[in-house]
Amino acid sequence: MPASLVLRPAARPDLPAVLALLADEERVVDPATVVVGAAYERAFAAIEEDPRNEMLVLVDAAGVVVGCLQATYIPGLGRGGAERALIEAVRVRADRRGDGLGRLLMERAVERARARGCALVQLTSDKRRERAHRFYAELGFARSHDGFKLAL
Template sequence: MGDLEIRHATADDLPAIVAMLADDPLGAQRETPDDMTPYRAALEHLDADPNQHLVVAVREDRLVGTLQLSVIPGLSHQGMSRALIEAVRIHADERGSGLGSQLIEWAIDTSRQFGCRMVQLTSDKSRTDAHRFYERLGFSATHEGFKLRL
C-alpha cells in the first residue's frame, strides 16, 4: 500500500469522516456535519463491539478514505461468518487513484483473518459507477436488497 496507512478511526477523525459521508447527493441529504454529537455516540457503540471495525485510510497525515467492516457470525451455511462492508467513502481528491481498490482489498484480507467465508456489501441503486467498481473487484449482484426505515 506504499504510503497509505489503514488504521482504526478515532474521535479526532470524525469531522473528516462525516465530511466524506456528506460529500455526494445522497449523503448530503442524510448527514449533518455541523453536529458531531450523534457521530460521537455511534463511534462509542462501534468501539464497544469487537465485531465492528471503522477504519480510515491516511496518506501524508491526511484522511483520504474510510469504511466500516462488520463481522456477522451466523448459523446458516454451516455456521459461516460473513463480513459486511458499509460506508465506503473516498475523498474527492483521491477518487480514481486506486485508493478504493486498496481499501476494499484491505477489507477482504481482514475478513479472511477474522475467519469470514463471504464478504458482502450494499450500494444504493443510483450509484451505478460504484456498482461497476465492485463488479471489477469480483463482487456479484446476486440478491435484491430490502430496507425498512424505523
C-alpha cells in the first residue's frame, strides 16, 4: 500500500465521512453536511464492539476518508468449520475512482480475511451496478450463486 494511504478500522470521528460515501456513489458528499442520527450511532457502536465485524476506512495523507467497506466474519459448519467473510458497503469517493483505490481496498480486505483463516470471501452487489460487477470479476470473484433478500 502506498505510504500515503492507510487502511484501518473506522473510528467514531470517521462516521460522517463513511455515511457521506454511502449516501451517493456518483458525487462527493461533504461529510460536514451529514446528519448522524441515533440509529447510525447505535449501528456503528455495535460494529465497533463486535469482534466479527469491522468497518474499514482507506485514508489518504491529508486524513481524508477516500474509501470504506464493512467486513463481517461468519462462523459456519461448511468448509471444515472455517469462517467466511462477507464484504458489504464498498465505496470509493467519486472523485478518486480510477486511481486503483477500490482494488487496493478489496485486496487488503481479502488479505485480512485470509489472515483470520477464512475459507471464502463473499459479497453481494445490486444488479444495477454493472461497473461494480466487472470490477469484482477482475478481482477474481465468480458469480457462483444467486442471492435473495426479503425486506422487513
